[in-house]
Amino acid sequence: MNTIVVTYLSYVCLSVMLTVWVAQTLHKNGRIFLVDVFHGNEALADSVNHLLVVGFYLINFGYVTLALKLGYQVETAQEGIEALSWKVGMVLIVLGTMHFFNLYVFTRIRRGSPRGRTVAYAGPENFRGFNDTAGEGE
Numbered sequence: 001m002n003t004i005v006v007t008y009l010s011y012v013c014l015s016v017m018l019t020v021w022v023a024q025t026l027h028k029n030g031r032i033f034l035v036d037v038f039h040g041n042e043a044l045a046d047s048v049n050h051l052l053v054v055g056f057y058l059i060n061f062g063y064v065t066l067a068l069k070l071g072y073q074v075e076t077a078q079e080g081i082e083a084l085s086w087k088v089g090m091v092l093i094v095l096g097t098m099h100f101f102n103l104y105v106f107t108r109i110r111r112g113s114p115r116g117r118t119v120a121y122a123g124p125e126n127f128r129g130f131n132d133t134a135g136e137g138e
Contacts, residue, residue: 007080015064
């Protein structure tokens with residue numbers, strides 16, 4: 001096998017392993033955060049968590065596939081390692097960017113929710129209808 005094939009295979013293997021590891025970690029540890037964002041609705045949190053993982057895989061595997069081609073010849077092992085380093089580094093940056101974007105979005109959702117806010121409520125005891133004398137003199 002020549003250097004470019006080894007570089008490509010190494011890139012694909014490392015990228016897939018990193019993507020799967022990050023997705024599993026986010027799925028496992030993100031559940032608690034999502035349950036809080038969705039106010040204890042565990043079914044909704046689990047569903048969104050699963051959909052995020054699917055989207056995460058699609059975007060990352062798509063990126064890894066599109067970024068496979070180097071565009072130049074790799075003749076030596078050193079050039080292969082340098083190309084591999086660049087490619088895997090870009091995958092890590094994409095993974096990190098997606099992670100922080102998701103955190104930002106869900107933090108905004110959590111901050112914008114009415115949870116923890118107090119709302120003035122006038123219950124039925126303070127309601128006066130057409131007969132303003134109702135309940136007086138009792």
